Amino acid sequence: MFSRTSTVAFALATLPSFTAALPPRSNVCNVEQPTDGTDAVPNILDAIDKCGTDGRIVFSETTYNISSVMNTYLTNVEVDVQGTLQWSTNIDHWLNTSLPVGYQNQSTVWIFGGDNVWLHGGGVGTFNGSGQVWYESIIAFFDNYPRRPHQITLGNLTNSAITGLNFYQSQMWTMSIINSSDLHLDSITINNSDARPGHGYPQNTDGADTLFSNNITFTNWTVESGDDAISCKANSTNIHIANCTFHHTNGLAMGSIAQYNDNFEIIENVTATNISFYDSTQAAYLKTWAGIPSGNNTYGPYPPNAGGGGRGYIKNLTFFDFTVSNIGQGKFAPFSITQCYFANESIPNICDSSTMQISDVVWEDVRGTVNNSGGDVGSFQCSGRVPCTGIEVRDVDLRDVGDGSVLGGGYLCSNVSEPVGFECTGVTGQT
Incomplete structure (x- = not known):
């Protein structure tokens, strides 16, 4: 067994590094929210198709309506989220379309995969899961309701960083990390509180869950949730967690x-x-x-x-x-x-x-x-x-x-x- 000192020193020495100052990209795609308020996903997928390799994808300071599932893979890309991605409140739609993550019959609305990706929000970029409708509809179920989706799944993501993002009212688990390695997740804020007075923090709204993943680092997280702040599940190895604050978890x-x-x-x-x-x-x-x-x-x-x-x-x-x-x-x-x-x-x-x-x-x-x-x-x-x-x-x-x-x-x-x-x-x- 490692001593406490050697174990912590090992963790700090092996934190994944990621250069925030990526080289300038001539291949830049700005995602537009349709002016009629409809689903922004077709525009997101179009931007990924054009700039998802060696490019830069920018979400501007606006609200993007998300009404469809996404399964994406990017290579050597910067994703800059300056606004809010807000998921629709159509529970029946998500129950029928959510994507399986391959464990515990769980599902998700976005599988985000790739290599050498920097997804960042500068402290303002926000993912809003519109979880209030889920908290009120699933309130009678302590256990995991079938196909109640995760907000985002980092699936087959390697050598990458997720920084400076806010997650609000996730539908279920906020972030599942599966079949991924060498990730640094820094300065993440999660608030999964129920907006109704006296109802507190709903169950099954974990901050993050790791599965079949190696060398994952969490630093400077703030989590408010009614369940696990961070959970290491099947085949989680070399997980480092530092400088975090957890409320009501x-x-x-x-x-x-x-x-x-x-x-x-x-x-x-x-x-x-x-x-x-x-x-x-x-x-x-x-x-x-x-x-x-x-x-x-x-x-x-x-x-x-x-x-x-x-x-x-x-x-x-x-x-x-x-x-x-x-x-x-x-x-x-x-x-x-x-x-x-x-x-x-x-x-x-x-x-x-x-x-x-x-x-x-x-x-x-x-x-x-x-x-x-x-x-x-x-x-x-x-x-x-x-x-x-x-x-x-x-x-x-x-x-x-x-x-x-x-x-x-x-x-x-x-x-x-x-x-x-x-x-x-x-x-x-x-x-």
């Missing part, structure tokens, strides 16, 4: 994985440093499905809401220099592991059935306030078949949000082998 999620029976999946070499969490449920947590397929799914025994039985491992994760404020939301431990995600616990010993090995996970230098009626700092439910090893918690100063007292609930553990830096004080509720 579920924190950093490693998983879930092991949902597909007998598939081999991993999460390996993840570093997260200098992260602030406000009013969130957890800081960083790990989740795998059980080793026995199960689940409670209104739409049948299929992903995204049912499954299990996958193989693989989670290894070498470092969470360092975290500040938390009012974390826990009444019941959650700031750090947690579960290998019983969505499992049908009426099945005997199902929470001990996973064969996903979890090892070498460090939480270090974490301070702030917790709103947690149990008072627990960590809850680590590992599988009896493959107990967790190399679990470390160091230099933690967490205090009750009410009276400022040191959090004294301790650490709940099931099948944690030789914990480092802490002592197990009880067992988890999952057995």
Whole structure:
């Protein structure tokens, strides 16, 4: 296992670089919004056809109406978004046309692929998913509604950068990153709040999810959302997260994985440093499905809401220099592991059935306030078949949000082998 210092140094040394000052392009396409207010997608695709290789594509300071799905691939291109791309509110249309992303029966409205691409917004460019109609229509469904689309999917995108963009009210996940590598995602702002007073932040509006991707860096993100801020899912490797602020989220999620029976999946070499969490449920947590397929799914025994039985491992994760404020939301431990995600616990010993090995996970230098009626700092439910090893918690100063007292609930553990830096004080509720 790398030490915390060497792991963070490795992450900083391997941040993908991208030269913002691309050479001047004589091949420039300015995208026009039709004056009659109709769909701008034909004009976008025309610009990509003309300038999608060795060119520059410019969205001006206006609102572009997006009413069609897009599947695009660009090479050596700068995309400058100065205005707003706003998706239509026609739910039935998107449910019928959204594009599959190839995992968990999820779909998207834009697959954005390519090589050596710089997509940037200078802090003003905005993607507006018109998510309010989705939040109100899908409000009764806690789980993932079939074909509710992601706002954008970075699919088969390599050696590229996404910078200075704002995402507002995403339809579902904001950004899925799949089959991509060597990306730097910097200065991204996401606000997926429900506009209705008292309704807060809707479920399944993750900031970003990585799948089958390598060497992905997130820096200077601000996320307000009702679900995971950033989630590393199947075969996410060498993921670096730094200098981010998350509000009302579920924190950093490693998983879930092991949902597909007998598939081999991993999460390996993840570093997260200098992260602030406000009013969130957890800081960083790990989740795998059980080793026995199960689940409670209104739409049948299929992903995204049912499954299990996958193989693989989670290894070498470092969470360092975290500040938390009012974390826990009444019941959650700031750090947690579960290998019983969505499992049908009426099945005997199902929470001990996973064969996903979890090892070498460090939480270090974490301070702030917790709103947690149990008072627990960590809850680590590992599988009896493959107990967790190399679990470390160091230099933690967490205090009750009410009276400022040191959090004294301790650490709940099931099948944690030789914990480092802490002592197990009880067992988890999952057995």
